[in-house]
Amino acid sequence: MNNTRFAIAIHILTLLDHSGKERLSSKYLAGSINANAAMVRKELSNLNAHGLVESKAGKYGGSSLAKPADAIKLSDVYRAVRQTPALGSKRDHPNPHCPVGKEINDHLSDLYQETEDILMSRLGERTLAEFSRQFA
Amino acid sequence: MNNTRFAIAIHILTLLDHSGKERLSSKYLAGSINANAAMVRKELSNLNAHGLVESKAGKYGGSSLAKPADAIKLSDVYRAVRQTPALGSKRDHPNPHCPVGKEINDHLSDLYQETEDILMSRLGERTLAEFSRQFA
DNA sequence: ATAACTGTAACATTAACTATTACAATTAAT
């Protein structure tokens, strides 16, 4: 993950937690994050698909958490935004005639998987509530 | 890390381990990886700077491991190629007038750091030798 | 002298990420 999606998602969720039941607009969220409102809506849409936020259209619409912050694990957030493994991507088409090239991607897959498991298990021990309550 | 540098580095090191004392050329390595020789040399140069490989110029030159494979931890490899934290980058300039925006990057830094520590500690338990001996 | 290398720079290409604009659909208030 070389992008900022995790950072944006955590930022959104922290703001929503701090706002309680009150819905926040994508424009407001974007203002705090310093990002474009349409991008924020895209991420909200993704977080919604993962059951982390709820949104309402129309005047006085906006988004709020879909469940209590202590029920949102940071691993849920990671799972929602993750695209490639933490250790990176694999190469396409290593040489199938080389004993190492032939097998490398299988062994890398195993290693990547283990690494993701470790990461998920650590992030599974932390909640949004914990993260969020650090703020002044 | 959304790139393939970890995969390339591991591939290189595995090949060098398998070749024992015999030096391998960047051209040969590139052939197994299916990458450009100049790119492979760039990574070799980086791995050399991190004390993992040794290279020799000139005819019959090439690269070999700088130390035994069981003395090379996968965390050494990760450290050598890592550019951004596993969880991604942070946003530039979140809103300093927002209580959340003002602090978010500090708290994200802490979280990212912890996550890197976990990763490093797990990868520190595994060696190149272990990885390398999986191959047929 | 020659051939096979490394190391590195400069440049080109491609892919990923981020940002912008636009607009139909929704909703609450008046």
Add this chain to the structure above:
DNA sequence: ATTAATTGTAATAGTTAATGTTACAGTTAT
């Protein structure tokens, strides 16, 4: 009903990062 504020999403553009290529000076064994 009309208006205003909002979501959701598509299309597109711009920017940055990753990958690939070419070139060549310098090194070393034969």
